[in-house]
Amino acid sequence: MPARESIEPARTPWRTPPSAADEPLPRALWALAGAGGALALTSAVAASSSALAAYFARRVVTPERVRPEDQEILAVQGEGPERRVILRATEETRVDGEYSLFFDRGAGHVRVGRLVDYSPEESTVTRPVVSEYSGDLSRAVRARWSGVVYSTPADLGLEYEDVTLPLDVGPAPAWLVPAKKAKGTWAIMVHGRGATRQEGLRAVPTAHSLGMPSLLVSYRNDGDAPATPDGRYGLGMTEWRDVEAAIRYALGAGARDVVLFGWSMGGAISLRTADSSMLRESVRGLVLDAPVVDWVDVLAHQAHLNRIPSGVGRFGQLLLGQAWGRRLTGLAAPLDFKAMDWVARAVELRTPTLVLHSVDDEFVPVGPSLELAKRNPEMVTLETFRHALHTKEWNVDPQRWDNAVRSWLSDVLAPRRAPGGAR
Known part of the structure; x- marks a missing residue:
């Protein structure tokens, strides 16, 4: 058996430490000053990185009350x-x-x-x-x-009414657009981060043509619905309860089931609803436009866009996902990014889902949507667009968007065959 190489350091003869007279005084002082300066610089850099990470994390979950007119x-x-x-x-x-x-x-x-x-x-x-x-x-x-086009449902030439949804944080306004010859399935429109109910108006004519009443909702901290005590977005971890309240409202008003339409963060909220709600069996399908299906990927992309070092961006994610980070983020509870990672959880998605996503989306990269469709082709249908940037697939090609959604919904909402072929 070969001898093992020793990892013990080689011994050297004992040497008497040099006295102060052995080294000129100025050099000794400069050495001490250099060590102290390096330590101070390292501490300053660490503090600066931590502050930047905290700022980045807060920006992610803090609603923008006034959006820049750029x-x-x-x-x-x-x-x-x-x-x-x-x-x-x-x-x-x-x-x-x-x-x-x-x-x-x-x-x-x-x-x-x-x-x-x-x-x-x-x-x-x-x-x-x-x-x-x-x-x-x-x-x-x-x-x-x-990408918003209409101001209110009246701009569509359709009748509508203002209704109120009873959320656990207080009453929230919503628009209800009835449909002629309603067939029992409602469309619930869930807008994205920084948007309002207006975002979903583009999809109402498509739903209306299929006999689907549309409920365009507001949710906590979006500027229309009540704010929570922490005043922070939950990126889907908290807002899904408000969509659950919308489903309960629809079922109470005569709906048999619902299809959730979600844009951007609204996609993350819709996925979370279909996963966590006690009413998830009533979710017939998901129509997701430029959805967030993996927040870690999106946050890394946003850090890069904002020229934030990758390590600082990862620390910002850590702050959002840990209880000890709440003092810096302002969140009442940490976020569970694993639970919202639908690439890793692809096979767990059992709700028929249509994803519409532009390959040049500058805000929510298309990669996770592509991977989700690849990993779960049984449940996920993907329609890719070009030159639409973020959530503007309808704007660039409204006819194609309408055809894709109408065709997919017609198939998903077709009467289910009973055993033996009877309907």
Whole structure:
């Protein structure tokens, strides 16, 4: 048997430590100062990284009450059907389709149509003004770009009523759009982070055409529904209870079952509802637009976009997921990212799901949606889009979006065959 190599360090002759006279005094002092400075610098860097991680974590779960108006309005021309708005060309404003401009801190809202002109030399785009819902666009100089198109259900030419959902945090407003010849399945529209009920209005005509009443909900901390004591988003861990309340309302009003429509974080909320709710058997299907199916992936992407070092970003995730991080994040309870990782839990998803996601989504990368569909093709159908960025698949190609959802729902909602082939 070969001898084992010794790991004991080699011994050296004992040497008397040098005296102060052996080393010049200035060098000794500089050495001490250098060691102290390095320690101070290391401590400062660590403190700075911790502060940045805490800031990043708080931003993730803190609702934005005033969203930045970062698009520049250069001119408004014409009147009536000839009215046009000229905007600074940006990654968003160059994409074709119909969108909205919100201005005057959200008090103003207009709908703009498809791209009329793009001038790379002048870095401008021109779009027609389709509808002016509120505010005076001619006085606006900056606006927020949005995939929202309609202001209220009235803009769809459909009857609707304002209803109230009894959440455990208080009463929350919702819109109920009835359907002619309703067939028993309701659509519940769940908006994303930083959005409102308006986000789901794009899907109402599709649901309405299939005989599905639509319930467009608000949920805790979204600015319409009551806030929780901590005033923080739960990224789906808490908001699903509000969707459960919406399901209970629908069932009490005559629904046989429901389909949950979710955008972005609304997708995470819908997935969590189908997984955790006592009423999950009443969820017939999920229609998810640019959904968050893995928060760890999204947070890593957001850290990269904001030039936050990966290690700092991971520490921010740790703060969100640990009880000891609550003092820094403001959360009442830590978040369970494993429970919301539907890539890892793909085979556990037993609700028929349609995912619509743009391959160039700049906010929620498409990768986890692709992987979810790959791992669970029995339950998950994926429709990929291009040039739609985040949650704007309908805006870029409304006909394709409608056809995909209508076809999938027609199949999912078809009468179920009983054993022996009887319906």
